[in-house]
Amino acid sequence: MAKAIMLQGTGSDVGKTVLVAGLCRAAKKRGLKVRPFKPQNMSNNAAVADIPGDSSHGGEIGRAQWLQAIACGIAPSVHMNPVLLKPQTDVGAQVIVQGKVFGEARARDYQALKGRLMDAVLDSWGKVGEDADLVIVEGAGSPAEINLRSRDIANMGFATRANVPVVLVGDIDRGGVIASVAGTHLILPEEDRRMIVGYLINKFRGDVSLFDDGLKAIETFTGWRCFGVVPWLKAAARLPSEDSVVLERLVSGGKRALKVAVPMLGRIANFDDLDPLKAEPQVEVVFVPPGKPLPADAGLVVIPGSKSTIGDLLKFRENGWDRDIAVHRKRGGHVVGICGGFQMLGRMVRDPDGIEGSITEAEGLGLLDIETVMEPEKTVRNVRARSVPFDLPLEGYEIHLGRTTGPDTMRPSAIINGVEDGAVSTDGKVLGTYMHGLFGADGFRGKFLESLGVKGGGIDYRAEVERALDDVAAELEAHLDCDAIFGLAR
Template identity: 85%
Template structure:
């Protein structure tokens, strides 16, 4: 079994994913064969990873896909054996080792978790095969002791696998001394023994001003401080992991082209927009419920959704359908991706109730197509080619449903020789099932040019790689990485 160390947080969104990615890249730069692992993740931002021995792919969280990139390793479903994809306020789709197990309400899932530990430990053994080091990411917080009995994400895993823990506290949100001291106080003794120390994340300003804070945390906990991490500006150049960050993306700096993205309640894979956000002439604005789509937007992108019909009904409830009609009357362009593509059609049908109780809904009517939800899920990485620009594309598909209709006669892409997507007669509206199409640099430049904006010159994937290198270099400076890696056992 490979040596391993685990990062857990005093709460959600303390920066664990980026820190694990940075430490993975730091270990990789040292010549170590390092792998990421997250026993349980909750996110509708999913990636397609290999399922060993199978031609089809499986789903993992985008965070583990990014961490695999930081390791210089192909992503595997075993890096994130349990993925929860929220569909309603009380229930989620449960994906185990890349494949859909079914749907579960929150209360039912607490019982199911006991059965999932076998899958977690099976994947844990597979990830560690041949690796020098595995860096594990927790989920949420171990301080949620009401969930400890069947925990598979934090201390339940750490104690079961014998993996030492470094606790992460977020000073940006305030109360970091209390959060660390409080976590120490309420952890059972068995769990407390797994914690080897802590680090502080997202510090702004003169680190020496927190020396008294470090002393106080030491007095309360006895834990060692492995360092204080500054606000990592390079993290903004990394793909977005989950919807927690959306409220920070609701406003942007005015640029040549404004792209409006409605924040659907079950928004999925919105990191599709990250390459556009990276373009210097493009302002991407995520529009929260209760606000109108901006009238000065040149392009509206309707992103993926984990609940197409539910989000379609809420789209109308927000009045965004009227905003979209006005946008079209002004000559604006519209792109729908995956669930957003399905919404753009005339009708969405769900005869088997796969997404919920509503079996049919009228679409937005901007494309002459209809979608029928089907039980079989398409999950695969693909190579493709843009029909409009005759340029290469690459990305992945994760979707239920089949879409057909007259506008499919004007496809967006050719995927393995098969037509994908649909385009309106005037060419200003199109939809596709291809996630990741904006990552293709040449295609993105031509698309922006067609919208009157000069693009080009940005190598998006190289930017992500540089960001990982920058974060790793900064962590080597502010953390005792030697000591953290030496903890691994």
């Protein structure tokens, strides 16, 4: 079994995902065969990964582990994230186990389910480490949630079962980092406290020497060693973001030739589809929160994926975005719908089996002459395709329920594995597709932006992600004692 080290945070959104990705890249540069692992993740931003022994289908994992696999220079596997929770309501989620749908559970029911899922976590853990020198594990939330400790599979519950030492991550940018680290030490039971070999401070801005007394205070309270203080990593902004908690910050900034408006759906999924557009110098991407109108000066509206198409469609109308988008169309504006967003563009969405919930149908936005019927079987696969309007190659993935039919599907937006996909309006200004990753194809993105009167392209987006990972790794090497962290793996 490979040696392993685990990063756990004093809370959510402390930067664990980027730190693990950066450490994975740093280890790879040292010639190590390194793998990422996250026992349990909660996100509607999913990626398609290989299911060993099943070449015809893919499985779902969190986008974070997909990014971390890229950092390791390997293909993602479902075993890198054996349990994925995809929230559908405020109190319930779809449960994905080793890439496949396991079922649905309300929050309280899921706590009782965790004991059964630990076997799958440990099974995947063994498989991930089979051919590796080092596995870097990412925790979820905080180990200080002691009210959930008895059934934990994501933090100390896993670390103690798998005997993996833990580095605690504190986020100084949100304030209270001394109390967060010291408080975690205070309330952890002794068995869990013994697993922590030290801590690091993340997201520091300014002169790090000003925090010297803070480090001394943490050492006094905890006795833990500090592995370093990581500055605010500017390169992290060039990496795909996984958690919807960062959506408010996902803005390109500055007025540019094309404004792209993206409504922030309540169950938004795979919003990193917009990242390649954000990277374009002439494109400004604006995520529009509920209660705010879609900007009148947007040249393009993109409706992203959704984990709850009907629920988000109803909220879309409550926010008045249906009126905004109708006005946008009358002005000659363009619209792209991806996956759930594609389904919303039609005349009707039906869910006769109540797969998404108790509401079984909803009127669509009527921008495409199509209808969608939800069906139990889920399509999960990586795909290679070709854009019909631009006759250029595409590469991406599908994760969706539902079958879409109607006159506008006679004008497909793409050909996927020899089969027509999506739909295009008669004037060519409304496009829908089930394929995620559409804008990641550099040639297509350039031609698409040209069709909107904007100079685009010239950017190798995947290469930009690779460079960002290299930059993050270099920063971690400069500010952390990576030798000590890797050396404590066992």
